[in-house]
Amino acid sequence: MDMTTKGAGTIIAIALIVSIATQIFYMATLGGPQPSDPAAGVTHAxxxxxxxxxxxxxxxxxxxxxxxxxxxxxxxxxxxxxGAPMSWAWGALALAGAFNLIQLGMGLAMFKPAATGGAELQPVLDIIVSGAFFFYFLAKALIGLAGIGFGLALWREPSAMTKVVAISSILVGAAAAIANIATLPQGMALIFPAGATGTAAALFTGLAAMLVARQAGAKE
Known part of the structure; x- marks a missing residue:
């Protein structure tokens, strides 16, 4: 059975919400290496x-x-x-998904071998992590841009609730796009504002994408 436009929007919204939940879970329960000796900071061990x-x-x-x-x-x-409205926004969202697949693939395939291969590989691990986060920030920026596009498409609708989603998607998407584009040449320096705005954008972009897809699907 072919996927409908409405179905595509619903899948995107659910998948983005799942990605938000996993990021929150990861930060709350895993978070990253913790120092065994707080005075020494995080060591290679x-x-x-x-x-x-x-x-x-x-x-x-x-x-x-x-x-x-x-x-x-x-x-x-x-x-x-x-042919759903704002084809460039759907394209940005597709690229965001692809770039997230790259950064996750780098993490799954490279992080553990580089981390456990010996202290001499620590610089290599740092390079790999920086590369993965570059794609992470790029994907967040694209999600923000997609949110702007979907918000603009929804702004034409008469429903007050739809307009609330539209303006939220535009504003949060713009904040995410700006923060993550600014972070690209900075490395890890702005990871928290970039990640926070990107996560918020994922929520509103998902809602906006679902509404745009439903409207387009009703015309199919």
Whole structure:
């Protein structure tokens, strides 16, 4: 059975919400390597312990995100090719899904081997992590841009509730796009504002995408 435009929007909204939930869960329960000696900070031994002892949990969360972003990329391409409004926004969302697949693939395939391969590989791990986060920030920026597009499409609708979603998607999307584009050349320096705005944009972009897709699907 072919995926409908309405179905594509629903899948995107659900998948984005799943990605938000997994990010919150990851930060709350896993978070990253913790120093065994707070005075010494995070050492290479702490990094090794983190990726060795908690790898099963890390991999499970990332695999769920991998599936979610694969669905987002596919569903966005379906909506775009079916002629849903704001085709460039669907294209941005499809690219965001693809770039998230790259950064998650780097994490799953490269983080643990580089972390546990010896202290001499720490610079290599730092490079890999920076590269993965570059795609992470790029994907967040694209989600923000997609949110702007969907918000503009919804702004034409007469419903007050739809206009609330539209303006929220535009404003939060713009904040995410600006923050994450600004972060790209900065590395990890602005990770928290970039990540926070990007996560908020994912929520409103998902809602806006679902509404745009429903309207387009009603005309099919």
């Amino acid at each position: 702490d990094v090794v312990a983190y990726f060795t002892e908690r790898w099963a949990e890390i991999a499970a969360v990332w695999m769920i995100e991998l599936a979610a972003f694969a669905l987002i990329a596919i569903a966005a391409l379906v909506a775009m090719t079916r």
